[in-house]
Amino acid sequence: xxxxxxxxxxxxxxxxxxxxxxxxxxxxxxxxxxxxxxxxxxxxxxxxxxxxxxxxxxxxxxxxxxxxxxxxxxxxxxxxxxxxxxxxxxxxxxxxxxxxxxxxxxxxxxxxxxxxxxxxxxxxxxxxxxxxxxxxxxxxxxxxxxxxxxxxxxxxxxxxxxxxxxxxxxxxxxxxxxxxxxxxxxxxxxxxxxxxxxxxxxxxxxxxxxxxxxxxxxxxxxxxxxxxxxxxxxxxxxxxxxxxxxxxx
Amino acid sequence: xxxxxxxxxxxxxxxxxxxxxxxxxxxxxxxxxxxxxxxxxxxxxxxxxxxxxxxxxxxxxxxxxxxxxxxxxxxxxxxxxxxxxxxxxxxxxxxxxxxxxxxxxxxxxxxxxxxxxxxxxxxxxxxxxxxxxxxxxxxxxxxxxxxxxxxxxxxxxxxxxxxxxxxxxxxxxxxxxxxxxxxxxxxxxxxxxxxxxxxxxxxxxxxxxxxxxxxxxxxxxxxxxxxxxxxxxxxxxxxxxxxxxxxxxxxxxxxxxxxxxxxxxxxxxxxxxxxxxxxxxxxxxxx
Amino acid sequence: xxxxxxxxxxxxxxxxxxxxxxxxxxxxxxxxxxxxxxxxxxxxxxxxxxxxxxxxxxxxxxxxxxxxxxxxxxxxxxxxxxxxxxxxxxxxxxxxxxxxxxxxxxxxxxxxxxxxxxxxxxxxxxxxxxxxxxxxxxxxxxxxxxxxxxxxxxxxxxxxxxxxxxxxxxxxxxxxxxxxxxxxxxxxxxxxxxxxxxxxxxxxxxxxxxxxxxxxxxxxxxxxxxxxxxxxxxxxxxxxxxxxxxxxxxxxxxxxxxxxxxxxxxxxxxxxxxxxxxxxxxxxxxxxxxxxxxxxxxxxxxxxxxxxxxxxxxxxxxxxxxxxxxxxxxx
Numbered sequence: 001x002x003x004x005x006x007x008x009x010x011x012x013x014x015x016x017x018x019x020x021x022x023x024x025x026x027x028x029x030x031x032x033x034x035x036x037x038x039x040x041x042x043x044x045x046x047x048x049x050x051x052x053x054x055x056x057x058x059x060x061x062x063x064x065x066x067x068x069x070x071x072x073x074x075x076x077x078x079x080x081x082x083x084x085x086x087x088x089x090x091x092x093x094x095x096x097x098x099x100x101x102x103x104x105x106x107x108x109x110x111x112x113x114x115x116x117x118x119x120x121x122x123x124x125x126x127x128x129x130x131x132x133x134x135x136x137x138x139x140x141x142x143x144x145x146x147x148x149x150x151x152x153x154x155x156x157x158x159x160x161x162x163x164x165x166x167x168x169x170x171x172x173x174x175x176x177x178x179x180x181x182x183x184x185x186x187x188x189x190x191x192x193x194x195x196x197x198x199x200x201x202x203x204x205x206x207x208x209x210x211x212x213x214x215x216x217x218x219x220x221x222x223x224x225x226x227x228x229x230x231x232x233x234x235x236x237x238x239x240x241x242x243x244x245x246x247x248x249x
Numbered sequence: 250x251x252x253x254x255x256x257x258x259x260x261x262x263x264x265x266x267x268x269x270x271x272x273x274x275x276x277x278x279x280x281x282x283x284x285x286x287x288x289x290x291x292x293x294x295x296x297x298x299x300x301x302x303x304x305x306x307x308x309x310x311x312x313x314x315x316x317x318x319x320x321x322x323x324x325x326x327x328x329x330x331x332x333x334x335x336x337x338x339x340x341x342x343x344x345x346x347x348x349x350x351x352x353x354x355x356x357x358x359x360x361x362x363x364x365x366x367x368x369x370x371x372x373x374x375x376x377x378x379x380x381x382x383x384x385x386x387x388x389x390x391x392x393x394x395x396x397x398x399x400x401x402x403x404x405x406x407x408x409x410x411x412x413x414x415x416x417x418x419x420x421x422x423x424x425x426x427x428x429x430x431x432x433x434x435x436x437x438x439x440x441x442x443x444x445x446x447x448x449x450x451x452x453x454x455x456x457x458x459x460x461x462x463x464x465x466x467x468x469x470x471x472x473x474x475x476x477x478x479x480x481x482x483x484x485x486x487x488x489x490x491x492x493x494x495x496x497x498x499x500x501x502x503x504x505x506x507x508x509x510x511x512x513x514x515x516x517x518x519x520x521x522x523x524x525x526x527x528x529x530x531x532x533x534x535x536x
Numbered sequence: 537x538x539x540x541x542x543x544x545x546x547x548x549x550x551x552x553x554x555x556x557x558x559x560x561x562x563x564x565x566x567x568x569x570x571x572x573x574x575x576x577x578x579x580x581x582x583x584x585x586x587x588x589x590x591x592x593x594x595x596x597x598x599x600x601x602x603x604x605x606x607x608x609x610x611x612x613x614x615x616x617x618x619x620x621x622x623x624x625x626x627x628x629x630x631x632x633x634x635x636x637x638x639x640x641x642x643x644x645x646x647x648x649x650x651x652x653x654x655x656x657x658x659x660x661x662x663x664x665x666x667x668x669x670x671x672x673x674x675x676x677x678x679x680x681x682x683x684x685x686x687x688x689x690x691x692x693x694x695x696x697x698x699x700x701x702x703x704x705x706x707x708x709x710x711x712x713x714x715x716x717x718x719x720x721x722x723x724x725x726x727x728x729x730x731x732x733x734x735x736x737x738x739x740x741x742x743x744x745x746x747x748x749x750x751x752x753x754x755x756x757x758x759x760x761x762x763x764x765x766x767x768x769x770x771x772x773x774x775x776x777x778x779x780x781x782x783x784x785x786x787x788x789x790x791x792x793x794x795x796x797x798x799x800x801x802x803x804x805x806x807x808x809x810x811x812x813x814x815x816x817x818x819x820x821x822x823x824x825x826x827x828x829x830x831x832x833x834x835x836x837x838x839x840x841x842x843x844x845x846x847x848x849x850x851x852x853x854x855x856x857x858x859x860x861x862x863x864x865x866x867x
Contacts, residue, residue: 052741078743090741092734094542103731107743112724113752119727165742286654341848342654343599347793348844350786354837362831471782475665478658486654515673519666523647526659530650 003066004029005199006082006169011050011060013043020046021057022223028169028199033191035202035214043223044203045087048173051201052084053077065168078107083167085158087174087203093147097138097157098129100146104164105129129164136160136190152183159190170200176209188212219243250508253384258504264393266500267400271455272473273480273492274407275448281487282424282444283338288349291474292356293449297322297456298465299360302369311374311461318457319450326449330442338441357467369465396458403451404493411489420444424487476503479518483525485532495533542594542798543856544721544730550855554801561707565700573703574771579811580706581767584713586791586803588760591717593789594797595726596753597733598649599657601785602664603761605644606637608780610762611769612671613637615683623687626696630689633766634759640667641758642751649750664785672777682776685769696770706767710804713760717800729753730798790840796852805851813839 004027013021021043028034036044049055051062053074061070064080072080092100105128106112106119120126133139136156141149146157155175162170175191176184188209194200195213204210210217211231218228219240227237234240250258276290297318304314333352337345373392380388411417422430423440431437456469463469476499484495499518506517513520525533546554561580565573585607592598610633617632618624644663651659671677688696696702720726731739732746739746769775778784787810795806817835820828828835847854 054741074740075743075745078741084741090735090738092731092738094734095731099727103727103739104742106724106727109724112728112744113749114724115720115726116723118722119724120722122724161738161742280654286657342657343593343789343793344844344848346599346601346657346786347789348841350790351837351840351844354833354840356837358831358834358837362834475662475782479662482651482655482658482662515669516666519662522659522662526647526651530652531655 004063005065006051006201007063008047008051009061009063011047011062012058013046013050013055014058019223021050023060024218024220024223024225026051026201026218028201030168030199031196032215033195033200033202033213034216034218035204035210036218036220037204037207037210038220041222042220044220045173046223047220048084048171048201048203051171052082078165078167081168082171083162083165083169084171085155085162085173085175087177089151089154089158091146091154091157091161093145095146096142097144097146097149097153098133098142100157101132101138101160101164102126102129104161105132108165128166132160132164135163135193137186152179152187155179155183155187156190159187159194163194168199170194170198171203172200173203174205175202176204176206184209253387256383257387257389258508259501260389260393260397262500262504263497264397264400264500265504266497267397267404268455268459269473269476269480269499270493270496271400271403271451272477273484273496274404274489275451276477277481277484277486277489277492278444279448280481282420283334283441285334285337286342286345286349287334287448288346288474289352289356290448290452290477291470291472292353292360293322293452293470294456294459294473295360295467295470296325296356297453298371298460298463298469299364299369300453301457301460302371302465303364305371311372315454315457319454322450322453323446325453326446327442329449330445334445335438335441353470357470361467366467371460371465373461392461396462399458400455403454407447407451407489416440416443476518479522482532483522485529485534488532488534491532491534543796543802543852544799546799546801547856547859549859550801550852554804557804558711565703570699573699575811575815577699577703577706577771578768579808580710581764581771582788582791582811583804583807584710584767585761585764586788586795586807587713587717587800588757588764589788590792590797590800590803591720591729591760592753592757593792594799594803595721595733596729596750598750598754599660599789600754600757601657601661601782601789602644602667603660603757603788604782604784605664605667605780606641606758606761607765607768607784607788608671608775608777609640609667610634610637610765611685611775611779612678612683613762614689614766614769615678615685615775618685618687618689620686623690626689626691630763630766634762637762637765638755638759641761642755645751645754645758649747649754661782661785664780665782668777668780668782671780678776680777682774685773685775688770688773702771706771709763709767713763714800714804717760721800725749725752793848794843794850796850796856799852802850802852809851 006028008024008026011021011024012019024047026034036047038044050057053072053076056071061068063069064077064082067080069077069080092103102120102125105125108128109122109125133142136159138153138156138160141153146154155177159172159175176187179187184206191213202213214231216229217231217234219226219234221243226243227234227240272290272294276287280286300318300321301314304317305311308314337348377392377395379391381391382388411420419435419440422435423437427437480492480495480499483498484491502521503518507514510517564576589603592600592603613633613636614629617629648656648659648663672680688702694701696705728744728749732749736746765779791806791810792803793806794810795804796802814836817832818829822828
């Protein structure tokens with residue numbers, strides 16, 4: 001079995017005296033989706049922020065493609081091959097959909113800081129952006145201003161932007177948040193399309209989507225992992241049933 | 250430097266630092282709680298000095314001038330907040346910068362129209378005009394001790410207000426979570442008005458008590474504003490405790506700097522700020 | 537600072553207006569007097585200054601209250617290198633002054649760019665005041681009296697002492713800087729700066745080292761401000777610490793906002809409008825016993841407050857609103 005693309009071991013994050021994330025370990029493999037679920041306040045978003053470099057862990061290690069990236073800042077971790085989407089839509093509202101994705105793709109061109117070329121004419125970033133747009137199904141919305149498109153389309157744009165940097169690892173924070181049934185179904189199909197090419201972590205509340213997508217499941221409550229394994233194993237786990245799933249269903 | 254000189258400079262440092270604190274506390278509170286930057290804060294200091302001069306000339310009593318001036322400044326602060334500032338809490342910092350810059354112009358010119366452009370002196374009241382002898386030929390003015398005393402008293406009052414009273418509790422709650430505070434039925438608008446008025450009053454009173462030492466002149470507002478900004482940057486925005494420690498630090502560096510290293514004295518405080526920024530880009534006690 | 541959408545693509549009507557403006561500027565020395573030509577020269581120099589700030593503020597979203605430090609610094613460089621008895625060559629002094637301002641901006645930027653939001657505003661003001669007091673307090677550097685620049689720089693191929701020649705030289709620099717900055721706006725670098733303004737957090741998450749970009753923008757803006765400052769020192773023949781002061785920085789902010797941020801055309805419009813307004817206020821007549829012109833600061837202050845309250849996107853914003861309303865009616 002090859003090594004995990006992303007491996008987080010014994011991650012602890014303390015704010016003052018409070019441990020928001022307490023001894024959590026997660027492994028992500030290529031072609032697999034690892035879902036992290038739990039009630040609000042369980043520390044899922046904090047965990048995602050720890051893995052993406054937005055905050056640094058109090059203790060524990062994060063390894064990405066064999067490199068120790070613990071404590072690296074977000075831009076360094078992104079360049080090491082990680083992409084993420086956000087729970088609260090975090091796009092460039094005044095720009096067009098195309099420019100949002102193009103700007104993400106531009107970061108990987110050899111001269112992203114060139115002064116005199118026309119940015120929109122660079123073939124390499126245009127091709128990568130086009131590819132990400134197609135994957136996310138946004139080709140027909142390229143000219144729309146990102147602030148004016150529907151919520152579901154904005155969530156698609158979130159994912160498209162995280163794809164445009166050609167990441168090996170994808171962290172998706174509640175991509176289905178606020179979506180209606182049809183939109184959610186489209187997003188699930190999108191995520192399935194992404195699966196073969198990426199190692200994915202999915203933080204979600206939508207249980208139908210989680211059980212449709214996840215190869216592995218980790219349940220967090222109050223910053224700690226109370227169960228981890230295949231969906232069937234986790235479903236059957238007594239702790240999980242009483243602490244979480246029982247209430248949800 | 251012998252002991253007596255050292256003591257004098259130390260006392261001067263503390264006095265200057267405490268004065269800066271009065272200004273910085275208001276600025277940092279107003280920014281920390283309402284999120285608005287006020288470039289015209291120095292103008293309140295200037296206003297205080299001019300008020301001290303004209304009110305003490307009118308009434309013949311320095312104490313009456315201070316009390317009257319304090320009262321006037323509270324009213325002024327209330328009006329300014331209600332009519333203008335409260336509409337800017339949610340707006341861009343850029344808009345706030347522009348607004349308050351316009352206000353500086355308006356305040357400066359109004360001051361020029363009301364009081365003219367001359368430099369004035371304010372007499373130290375008889376009671377406080379003595380000096381405490383330290384050595385055979387060195388003594389320390391009682392008035393400067395009085396200034397420090399007033400600042401300390403106000404600082405303690407501010408501390409008690411914020412941490413021990415219900416109003417203070419509401420202020421802290423509002424700073425922490427505005428929406429929740431409003432949902433609990435607390436009149437957040439009133440809180441903001443009160444905080445703003447306190448900030449204005451602190452700055453004005455600082456100008457008033459400083460006027461016998463610093464004189465009363467047109468540019469005094471902008472000079473003190475920049476020092477005030479440096480204090481807030483070093484101390485951390487929103488932190489009154491940070492403002493106090495930072496103000497005393499600045500007072501020490503500036504005062505001793507002028508005595509020990511006069512050629513670079515003007516730059517020392519900025520070098521201190523640069524050093525702090527390298528270590529903690531959000532100030533020593535960032536909220 | 538602001539995530540607002542700035543007018544970046546200039547609508548056709550606006551391009552026409554700018555073209556007409558350029559023609560007017562080219563023709564002006566032939567129709568106006570020398571005095572007014574000098575005034576317009578000065579406005580053009582301020583327009584270059586305003587454009588440099590627009591790069592920092594309008595495009596990148598960094599509100600600097602200390603930009604004038606780099607403007608004045610270059611003027612002082614010219615004053616220091618110009619001997620009392622003869623002119624000095626333009627061809628090395630101009631680059632030297634621009635490089636000095638750019639370097640100062642790089643050094644100060646290194647400390648300042650690590651801060652955000654209101655901190656950034658305060659520390660830029662603080663560092664600029666530091667530079668101000670450095671010159672103000674030291675007789676060696678000219679002190680509060682300032683320094684005279686006795687000769688305009690020697691350009692060898694044309695005579696800058698000739699007012700008309702100087703005018704066209706300034707106009708040429710204005711056009712070149714505008715063209716360069718417009719090009720920069722649509723370059724990869726410019727797009728990154730705009731992205732940083734709108735959502736710096738996401739830019740970092742996408743792999744951009746935003747500190748470096750902001751520092752580069754700060755240094756470049758400082759260098760361009762130096763270009764304007766050099767011209768100012770040459771044109772007026774005099775530099776003093778006020779050129780580096782807080783009021784000058786605030787005027788620049790005002791010019792950029794007044795015209796409309798983020799597209800450089802607005803900066804030019806704003807600079808001209810602001811300077812014109814300033815002169816107009818100062819020239820107000822005396823009515824009865826009240827000298828209205830003397831109290832220009834009061835009118836200027838009120839004007840600024842009114843602009844913030846009612847036209848926060850500046851003149852171009854107003855024009856754009858009118859143009860859009862007209863389009864809606866035509867449909």
